[in-house]
Amino acid sequence: MLDIARKKLIFALDVDCFEEAQRWVRLLHDQVGLFKVGKQLFTRCGPDVVHMIRAEGGEVFLDLKYHDIPNTVAMASAEALRLGVRMCNVHALGGREMMVAAATKVREEAAAAGAPLPLLLAVTILTSSTDETLREIGIERPVSDMVPRLARLARDAGMGGVVASPQEIALIRAACGPEFAIVTPGVRPADASLDDQKRIMTPGAAITAGADFLVIGRPIARASDPVAAAAAIVAEMAAALES
Numbered sequence: 251m252l253d254i255a256r257k258k259l260i261f262a263l264d265v266d267c268f269e270e271a272q273r274w275v276r277l278l279h280d281q282v283g284l285f286k287v288g289k290q291l292f293t294r295c296g297p298d299v300v301h302m303i304r305a306e307g308g309e310v311f312l313d314l315k316y317h318d319i320p321n322t323v324a325m326a327s328a329e330a331l332r333l334g335v336r337m338c339n340v341h342a343l344g345g346r347e348m349m350v351a352a353a354t355k356v357r358e359e360a361a362a363a364g365a366p367l368p369l370l371l372a373v374t375i376l377t378s379s380t381d382e383t384l385r386e387i388g389i390e391r392p393v394s395d396m397v398p399r400l401a402r403l404a405r406d407a408g409m410g411g412v413v414a415s416p417q418e419i420a421l422i423r424a425a426c427g428p429e430f431a432i433v434t435p436g437v438r439p440a441d442a443s444l445d446d447q448k449r450i451m452t453p454g455a456a457i458t459a460g461a462d463f464l465v466i467g468r469p470i471a472r473a474s475d476p477v478a479a480a481a482a483i484v485a486e487m488a489a490a491l492e493s
């Protein structure tokens with residue numbers, strides 16, 4: 251069960267230099283299933299960091315959350331495919347036409363190249379957001395309405411899953427069924443700092459709720475012993491999978 255749990259843990263590589271990213275990959279390679287490359291590291295290091303992780307034997311979630319006109323997002327998603335990432339994502343708030351364009355382009359390009367299809371994810375509502383955040387930008391519906399609504403839109407547009415808080419897993423499963431992938435940041439061990447995360451759950455509770463993958467960064471990166479912190483999270487996930 252520990253192996254299954256480990257494969258579900260994604261470490262957020264939120265660092266600002268290539269060498270530090272490589273140190274983390276080497277340190278945590280046996281503890282986690284994937285490494286997430288986000289805006290900070292990709293803006294600093296570009297595709298080289300993705301190539302490095304793959305050369306080290308790791309798999310990559312390219313978390314660039316594309317949100318632009320449909321053609322731009324489709325072309326950017328095709329570039330993500332060419333990098334050989336296992337997962338990449340767009341913002342569901344970019345709308346149906348944008349998601350259809352991305353999903354269609356990635357499928358066509360993967361088929362033409364004989365390349366494996368990455369898991370295309372749509373970010374629903376960021377885990378740092380609350381109902382109040384939505385009201386501030388003119389969205390009167392609560393997070394608990396918006397997340398399943400965006401998840402359904404993403405599924406119908408051809409996305410393979412969503413990024414959401416573990417708090418919304420039951421709503422997403424009811425809207426989109428058991429096969430639709432749910433990747434959850436906003437995960438905090440019971441004694442960890444929440445940082446800027448607002449809609450959180452513990453690793454065990456997220457697994458029990460049905461998360462397919464957990465994204466965790468600072469609780470591991472800022473621990474005095476990151477390997478032990480990752481191992482403790484994996485053990486908590488494994489215990490939840492067993493029960």
Ligand SMILES: O=c1ccn([C@@H]2O[C@H](COP(=O)(O)O)[C@@H](O)[C@H]2O)c(=O)[nH]1
Pocket residue numbers: 262264288373375376377378413414435436437445447465466467468469
């Ligand atoms: O809704 C979202 C979408 C993406 N993220 C990303 O996940 C990690 C979380 O890191 P922690 O240090 O564990 O908070 C981070 O890279 C975010 O960009 C998210 O948190 N919420």
